[in-house]
Amino acid sequence: MDTPPSTSRYFLRRTTRSVTNAVDTASTITSPLYEGNFGVYLTEQYDVLKMVLSYLNYHDLNVLRQVNRSMRKAANILLKKRSWIQCSSLSYVYKSDYWAPPAYHGHYVDLKIEPKVLFSFEALASGYSVRSRPTICLRLREKNGTFDPRADLLPSSVEVFVPVGAKGIIYPEANDSEMIINIMHSSLHKKLALVYLPKSNGYDITVFSHVIAAESFPIHEYISSDPRPIRGLIFLKVGTMNIDAMMRFIVKMVEDNQSEPFALAGGHVSSLECDNPPKKNQPGIFKVIIIRGNGIRCLSDIISQTTIEAVNEELKVTSTYVKNNFGKYDVHKTIILMFQCVDRYLLSTEDHVQLAKAFPDIPIVGVQTWGEIGLRSFNPTDSKFTPKKKRMPLVHSIKTTFMLMAID
Incomplete structure (x- = not known):
């Protein structure tokens, strides 16, 4: 009944069921015609109600929550069971009313989960990196009501x-036989990749934003206030090199506060939205996405080789570790966030293609960056951060970092 959706464009995979036996059985049973209030009757039949409502999307279930307590109870049960991850992509033309078909993607029509977290990756137009922040919501608001961003x-x-926002984004497209991972560079024809994570009490994701021009840096409370172990950190930065010292400080703080290894990925992207950013004289923005809890697992690694054969050998080590130590995961509850150096696009390796082969059916979404951030989380020798003898730095050049996230 709750068949997981696909990870691109929300093409839903439905299971065909035979109803011949049910029809034959029903034809032999005679029952008196129900003459009461059918709406009341339906809300009292929870099994029937949940079966009917199971085909509805998040928006419709959210509306039904307002009808009565029975509807709200049934809708809440269904949405709680829908713990998949959903990805989608939206095509549009920059500063134009033209939309690539389908012009209206209808997220409310097909969004089958109640989302808790949304990552959006936008291919930006060329321009000064600090100034060209992702403003897809504002652009969509100008479409005369054809697409409501909220x-x-x-x-x-x-x-x-x-x-x-970045000069190039990585996004999945699914067809009938396989999932294809594409890269789109910024151009007049734009692409917005969306990653929706479901509601769950088992994990938590918080975001710490910091404008470098500000004086205070109250990161301690984000690290020490929650006793749950940190599963992963995603560092995203724009601008000044002073951010590197902040990243090392945070990594050292996390290592000092917990014994469990944690994943780390990210990069220097074109742009980030932040809360009330200054319009002028903005030297940089720093974001830390903190993933913690027992309901989610994270693993990070780095692709450093420059030939297809060598990249495959690197990924073979990663996939072997995942198979033997990471534990079982559902591909519909797993995502790979990828941060690829823009200069690697000129190589023949095609990291996103090899990564997709190493982890088939898992959607890969991400951006091309300058200065990749990450460590090999499953190798304690490499991932242990020691300022004087660091076997692997946090910030890399001409490499790809990625993080595998699996929701339990």
Whole structure:
């Protein structure tokens, strides 16, 4: 009944069922015609009600929550069971009313989960990196009501929204036989990749934003206030090199506060939205996405080789570790966030293609960056951060970092 959706364009995989036996059985049973209030009757039949409502999307279930307590109870049960991750992509033309078909993606029509976190990756137009922040919500608001950003892009249930802009974005497209991972560079024809994570009490994701011009840096409270172990950190930065010292400080703080290894990925992207950023004299923005809790697992690694054969050998080590130590995961509850150096696009390795082969059916979404951030989290010798003898630095050049996230 709750068949997981696909990870691109929300093409839903439905299971065909035979109803011949049910029809034959029903034809032999005679029952008196029900003459009461059918609406009341239906809300009292929870099994029937849940079966009917199971085909509805998040928006319709959210509306039904307002009808009565029975509807609200049934809708809550269904949405709680829908713990998949959903990805989608939206095509448009920069500063134009033209939309690539389908012109209206209808996220409310097909969004089958109640989302908690939304990552959006936008291919930006060329320009000064600090100034060209991702403003897809504002652009969509100008489409004369054809697409409502609050209703369709950012549902009311979303607690964490992370918009990221870059010169190139990595996004999945699914067809009938396989999932294809594409890279789109910024151009007049734009692409917005969306990653929705479901509501769950088992994990938590928080975002710490810091404008470098500000004096205070109250990161301690984000690290020490929650006793749950940190599973992963995603560092995203724009601008000044002073951010590197902040990243090392945070990594050292996390290592000092917990014994468990944690994943780390990210990069220097074109732009980030932040809360009330200054319009002028903005030297840089720093974001830390903190993933913690027992309901989510994270693993990070780095692709450093420059030939297809060598990259495959690197990924073979990673996939072997995942198979033997990471534990079982559901591909519909797993995502790979990828941060690829722009200069690697000139190589013949095609990291996103090899990564997709190493982890088939897992959607890969991300951006091309300058200065990749990450460590090999499953190798304690490499991942242990020691300022004087660091076997692997946090910030890399001409490499690809990625993080595998699996929701339990």
